[in-house]
Amino acid sequence: MRTIAEINDKIHRGQVVAWTVEELKAQVADIGITQAFKTVDVICTGTFEPMESSGAIINLGHTDPPIKIRQCWFDGVPAYAGFGAVDIYLGATAIAESHDSNDLRDQLRINSQRGGGHVIEDLIAGKAVSFKALGQATDCYPRASFENTITKDSINQFYLFNPRNLYQNFIVGVNGSDRQLSTYLGTLQPELGNAVYSNPGAISPLLNDPELKIVGIGTKIWLGGGVGYIAWEGTQHFPLQKRLPNRTPIGPAATVALIGDAKGMSAQWVRGCYFRNYGSSLMLGVGVPIPVLEESVIRDCAVRDGDIVAPVIDFSIPRRVRPTFGLVSYAQLKSGRLVIDGKKVRVAPLASIAFSRQIAEELKQEITTGKFTLTEPVAMLSRDRSFIPQDPRGSSVSLED
Template sequence: MRTLAEINEKITAGKATVWTVEQLKARVAEVGVPQAAKEVDVITTGTFEPMESSGAIINLGHTDPPIKIRSCWIDGVLAYSGFGAVDLYLGATQPAEAQDGEVSRERGGAHVIEDLIAGKSVHLRAIGQVTDCYPRSSFETTISSKTINQFYLFNPRNLYQNFIVGVNGGDRPLYTYLGPLQPRLQNAVYSNGGAISPLLNDPELQQVGIGTRIFLGGGIGYITWEGTQHFPLQKRLPNQTPIGPAATLALIGDAKQMSPKWVRACYFKNYGPSLMLGVGVAFPVLQEAIVQACAVQDKELVAPVVDFSIPRRVRPTFGLVSYAQLKTGRISIEGKTVRVAPLASLYLSRQVSLELKQWIEAGQFTLTEAVAPIPMDRTFVPQDRWGSQMTLE
């Protein structure tokens, strides 16, 4: 139907027709897939949800005399320093440490990242390994995004293609990465946005790959690799959408361009800090099949209901539930009505999709062709601590 070059020419000229994925779904319901595919050039998707496998690369610049940092705390949060002399990696879920060494779970790396993106100054304390070329033993200062060299998010696992619904069939409250789960199935929490979520509209990852340009935290980012725990071989429905956690992506982007509107720290009670992140993906309409995939509805997507009261890697489930049912706010588990809430902000997910649409319409965001596909043959390898041991002879 179109080439990517043709679509980018239309974007640059301000003539591209861009719809959010919800606008596309509504139009397909009116005129069908073939006609909608003729009318639209680009479809935008978005999500705003916790993505705890995130973090920031920071380069401080060299001190005088130089220091080779081997331990470093930014606003009390330990940053990894085991590579370049003044290179750091600040993990979003790393908790802050008090002066007495106690851990404060309510603040962590995500809060420092948000503060730096917001232009605030933060305290830094470093201990060095003294060598002939790095004679300094310690360093203390305040830094901001303007006083450091590189400051970019490098996130090993974002954009889960699908996820789970968490419940608690036990007799005490549980505090999880989905938030509090009340005992005896008093509540349920789901994470994915369903039919508005980016990768459920591209089930076989045909429209994304290494080098794909994306909306990341209010700035421009890129897909760099498959994400950790990438599991595209998850069981799938006939429409090729997965029935549980499946594909993931690793993302990168310049944090100096980002906005605290789209990068927000959060805290899960008795669990720890995490990072709420806005991510948007645009799909060029190169063929009709792309519109067909993006026409998927919440009633055609499912997630497993998982019981967190069983402390095992593989937990029992109460079957599958559709996203249409989840979004009603009530699901039924073994005859019991259970209230359910999303962990992702559906409102802000829609706003990500809309902002990306506006960027493209204004000619500020063109689309890139992937330099390599995301592998679709990865298996999921667990670590069984009590498994069989190898005998050497």
Template sequence: MATIAEINDKLRRGKATVWTAEQVKAQVAELGVAKVAAMVDVVCTGTFEPMESSGAVINLGQTDPPIKIRQCWLDGIPAYAGFGAVDLYLGATAAADITNTGDNPNEGDGVAERGGGHIIEDLIAGKSIPLRAVGQGTDCYPRTTLETVISTDRINQFYLYNPRNLYQNFIVGVNGGDRLLYTYLGPLQPRLGNAVYSNPGAIGPLFNDPLLQAIGIGTKIFLGGGVGYIAWEGTQHFPLQKRLPNHTPIGPAATLALIGDAKQMDAHWVRGCYLKNYGPSLMLGVGVPIPVLNEQVIEQCAVKDEDIVAPVVDFSIPRRVRPTFGLVTYGQLKSGKITIEGKTVRVAPLASIARSREVAETLKAWLDAGTFALTEPVAPLPTDRMFLAQDPIGNLSI
């Protein structure tokens, strides 16, 4: 047994052994769980994938005369202004208003390619962003309009607060219909023409702590190339998802809410992106250090892509609960092809596996250099959350 305080002491003295999750998996296969647990102090995990439930809190500072902003646009992208006078929240998927001129909303030109994620990336990269705001005139806030240019050195607070990141597992998208579909997993070709998955699999953070025992609220993490923290459970947190005997879930399960100072981040790890005819999003690098408190930690970190599964979901049925073609392993997904009803289907990841590895390696380098220490969770993440759906009033039985 070890404690986080003991591991931090070893990190300070340069005596700690830090491995990436991939290194642990390879060494467990050769040496076994007990020997690896006796050797390793921290396991570094990482991912670089779309995380659209993300956004940034921005405080502009007051004008003279002061303004109480009620509407605001950053380079044409709307930011939410329903807070204090000059506090804003810019969502990663916020997009400029564009009228769809096509007959089919999935095939028209009414989807903005540039969105909040691109603005966040540009600010982190040091670029200047035009801002336009409309204020509510009051005795204490008489100004009603504002046009200016902002950058990270011309605003006060600029931090990411992401309500839902790091899905513990997710789905594999396919299209069993007759027309091309544009989805949050990207284009899905008709008649099972392709399959797309978004989780990096066994190297991802929450597959290596499936029961959320080694991390918690307050855990310090790598977020966007800077330091962040687990702030709370994420939205749609569903730890009661069905699980395999190795405790890994068979579909979407736990999620985390994350927070971190965007002024310390690096645009290499925070990238605005666009999914064709779906909309803008944000690619984000997140790394979670897992302290080796006991042998069970290593046993769980030893999980391989062949040991975890995801459901293959048919997007051609536009319902909340879509039909599935069963479960496939991440080993199969990473081979580049799966078999569905006797048909070979090509597969591609939406996550960058290479950058996911780079996140884990960068976090390992920070720990090895003594520039990053672990934190004790201030509270555990809940493990008993149900997942509730929403229905229009007309569909409810009262």
């Protein structure tokens, strides 16, 4: 048994041994689980993938005279101003509005290629962004409107607060219809013309802690090139998902909410993106250190792509519960080809495997050079949360659904 305090002491003394999760898997194949446990202190995981349930809290600072903001736009992208007078939440998927049309559908069509994720990226990169606000005039906040150009250095707080990141597993999308579909997984070609998956598989952070024994609320992480923390369980957190004997889930399961100072991040790792005819999103890099506190941590992290599966879902059926073509392993997905109903289907990831590896390596370097230490969770993530759909019957999803 080890403690995080002991590992941090080794980090401070320059004696810590950190491996990327791929190095760990290779070492286990070579020297076994027990010897690997005796050798390594921290395992570094990483991912770089779309995380659309993300956004930024921004505090502008008060104007003179003061304004109580009720509507506002960053480069034409609307943000939420329904709390403090100059506190704003800019969502990654908010899309630029066009005021040339009163029809919201026209506005979405005209400017949907630029969204909140792009504005967040620009601010992190140090670029200037236009800002416009309308206020509710009161005795203490008499100003009715305000326009300015801002940068990350001209505002107070600017931090990411992401309600749902790091799906422990996800789905594979295909299209069995005769027309092209535009989805959050990108373009799905008709008649099983392609398949798309978004989770990087065995190098993904939460798949290496399948029972959520190590990662918890307060865990310090590498977020967007800076420092972040796990703030809470994520929305749609569903740890009761069916699991294989190795305890990895067979579909979407646990999630986490993340927080971190965007002023210390890099636009290399926080990028606005656009899915054609679907909308804007955010590509985000996250690295999670897994302290090797006991031998079972090595066993969990030794899982390989061939040992993890995801469901192949047909997006052509417009329902919450869609038909599936069964389960496939991440080894099959990463081969670039699947066979579905006797047809060879080409496969592509939304996650960047290369960037995910680079993030794990950067986290490893920060730990071994003493720049990054670990934290104890203040509470563990729920392991018994059910998933409640918005159906008239109001019941939760069981393990059999």
